[in-house]
Amino acid sequence: MGKLDRYDDMKIVILGTAWPYRGGLAAFNERLAKQFVLEGHEVKVVTFTLQYPSFLFPGKTQYSNETAPDGLHIVREINSCNPANWLKVGNLLKHEAPDMLISCYWMAFFAPCYGVIQNIVRRNGKTKCIALVHNMIPHEPSVLDKWLAPFFVKQTDGFVALSESVVQDIASLDKGQKPKTFSPHPIYDHYGEKMDKEAACQALCLDAGKRYMLFFGLVRAYKGLDLLLDAFAKVKDDLKDLQLIVAGEFYEDEDQYWTQIRNNGLADRVIVRNEFVADADLRKYFGAADLIVQPYKTATQSGVTQVAFHFEKPCLVTNVGGLGEIIHDGKMGYAAEAQVDAIAASLKDYYQHDRQETFTQYLIQEKKKYEWDKMTKAFYSL
Numbered sequence: 001m002g003k004l005d006r007y008d009d010m011k012i013v014i015l016g017t018a019w020p021y022r023g024g025l026a027a028f029n030e031r032l033a034k035q036f037v038l039e040g041h042e043v044k045v046v047t048f049t050l051q052y053p054s055f056l057f058p059g060k061t062q063y064s065n066e067t068a069p070d071g072l073h074i075v076r077e078i079n080s081c082n083p084a085n086w087l088k089v090g091n092l093l094k095h096e097a098p099d100m101l102i103s104c105y106w107m108a109f110f111a112p113c114y115g116v117i118q119n120i121v122r123r124n125g126k127t128k129c130i131a132l133v134h135n136m137i138p139h140e141p142s143v144l145d146k147w148l149a150p151f152f153v154k155q156t157d158g159f160v161a162l163s164e165s166v167v168q169d170i171a172s173l174d175k176g177q178k179p180k181t182f183s184p185h186p187i188y189d190h191y192g193e194k195m196d197k198e199a200a201c202q203a204l205c206l207d208a209g210k211r212y213m214l215f216f217g218l219v220r221a222y223k224g225l226d227l228l229l230d231a232f233a234k235v236k237d238d239l240k241d242l243q244l245i246v247a248g249e250f251y252e253d254e255d256q257y258w259t260q261i262r263n264n265g266l267a268d269r270v271i272v273r274n275e276f277v278a279d280a281d282l283r284k285y286f287g288a289a290d291l292i293v294q295p296y297k298t299a300t301q302s303g304v305t306q307v308a309f310h311f312e313k314p315c316l317v318t319n320v321g322g323l324g325e326i327i328h329d330g331k332m333g334y335a336a337e338a339q340v341d342a343i344a345a346s347l348k349d350y351y352q353h354d355r356q357e358t359f360t361q362y363l364i365q366e367k368k369k370y371e372w373d374k375m376t377k378a379f380y381s382l
Contacts, residue, residue, distance in 0.1 A: 010042070010098075010099040011042045011044075011098040011099050012041050012042065012043045012044075012099065012100045013046055013093060013096070013100070014029055014044070014045045014102045015047075015078070015103045015104060015114060016029045016047065016104030017048065017051060017104070018030055018033075018072075018074050019066070019072075021047065021048065021062055024188075025104065025106060026064070027188060027279075027303075028185075029104050030069050031189075031372065032102075032372070035373065036376060043073065044075065044098075045072060045074045045075070046075055046077050046089070047074060047075070047076055047078065048076060048078045048080055049076045049079050050081060050082075077089050078117075080113050086112075086116040086117055087116065087120065090116060093117065094120050094121045095124075097124050097126045100127065100130060101118065101130070102131075102132050102379065103118060103129065103130075103132070103152075105135075105152065106135050108145040110152075111149055111151055112148060112152075114152055114155075115152040118152075118155040118156060122155070130156070130157060131156045132162075133160065133162070133166050133170060134162055134166075136173065136300075153173045157178060157179075157382070158178055158180065158382035159179070159180040159382075160180075160182075160183055160375075160378045160379060160382070161183075162183065163182065163300045163321060163322025163325060164325060166301070166321075169300075181378050181381060182378075183374060183377075183378035184301075184322075184326060184370055185303060185306050186371060186375050187309045187367055187370045187371070188303060188306050188310050189310050189372075191283060191311075192283045193283065194283065195284060196287060199287065200285070200288040201288050206245075210241050210242070210243050211239070211241050211242045211243070211290050211351060212242075212290055213290065214291070214292050214313075215245070215246045215247070215294075216248055216277070216286075216307070217248045218250075219248055219249070219254075219257075221252060221297075222297050222298050223294070223295070223297070224295035224296050224297045224338065225246065227297070227338065228244070228293055228295040229261060229264055229266065229270070232244055232266060233266060234341070234344040235344050236264075236265070236269060238348060238352070239348070242269070242347075243270070244293075245271045245273070245285065245288065246273065246274075247277055248273075248275075249275060254272075257272075283311065286311040290314075291314055291333075291347075291350055291351075291356070292304065292313050292314070292316070293315070293316045293343075294315060295317075295338065296317070296318050296321075296323065296338065297338050298321065299318075299321040299323055301321065301326070302317075302323060305323065309363065309367040309370060312360055312367070313363075314332060314355070314360060314363060316343065316346050316350070319335040319336065332359050332363040333359055334350070
């Protein structure tokens with residue numbers, strides 16, 4: 001199979017999470033589908049009837065309370081736990097014979113499902129099966145990863161990865177040297193216009209006279225909220241008007257963090273909103289914040305960075321995985337070591353030297369690199 005021409009009218013099927021499921025991955029797949037539609041292709045998104053069994057999902061609900069996205073053809077056909085269903089879906093797509101089948105891969109649990117479907121579809125001799133890989137080796141790896149991921153890789157014709165570190169992870173599993181390309185996570189540009197700080201603080205019942213850093217998204221151990229709390233404790237006396245907003249659903253015990261907050265003397269400096277933040281409310285949290293902090297202990301990339309780019313907010317990330325590939329340290333934010341002292345030093349530098357305006361101006365120029373047509377070009381190139 002040769003490279004695909006973006007100017008051909010193609011039939012494209014995207015396998016992965018999408019409405020009625022919620023979250024950043026669903027938002028990514030929907031926005032990617034819209035970009036292909038804008039470029040003149042016929043696109044269908046095939047999502048799950050069952051995405052996760054309940055024991056793999058620690059949150060309150062997997063489902064969105066938003067209305068279905070306009071202009072997209074989304075069907076629910078895949079049962080992630082039913083091999084007979086995989087055979088059925090594979091045969092249906094084999095006969096539909098799309099030009100491109102994109103499997104959105106982020107954890108090894110889906111490797112058997114995607115792998116079986118791709119194995120069947122490829123037999124039509126027409127469809128190119130390409131993996132869009134968020135994480136090849138997950139943030140919290142299990143013993144199954146080394147067994148399941150290679151099966152999926154074997155059934156795939158090419159790979160688009162969202163960070164260079166993921167390209168390397170794929171290469172470690174690919175014995176056939178299949179084509180791979182890196183295309184950075186595009187900007188999430190569908191969350192509305194920027195909101196000024198005063199209006200955002202008013203909407204969130206916050207004091208607009210304070211300064212706020214934001215830890216946003218699902219709270220899991222690998223995301224390093226504990227590191228941030230200890231770093232905040234080190235600078236709290238030097239930055240007396242600084243507060244931390246934690247906005248996102250806890251996927252582990254919240255009490256351990258409250259114990260840490262109290263022990264660090266931060267009870268009146270940390271605002272916790274333990275809830276999934278609806279799309280319409282993102283602009284409020286990012287509008288109120290002066291700095292977005294991602295103190296991850298391990299990562300490949302993060303969609304939170306791209307939401308921050310959309311709202312033109314500087315980021316403090318840790319230099320793990322692909323996070324440091326995106327944030328130019330000292331120019332548009334910080335790529336600090338995943339250590340308490342390094343995070344604390346970056347916080348102190350940012351607020352004591354009023355870096356926000358300078359970093360924001362650099363970010364506004366840099367974000368032009370992360371448009372969605374660059375992502376679709378990566379698929380055409382394989």
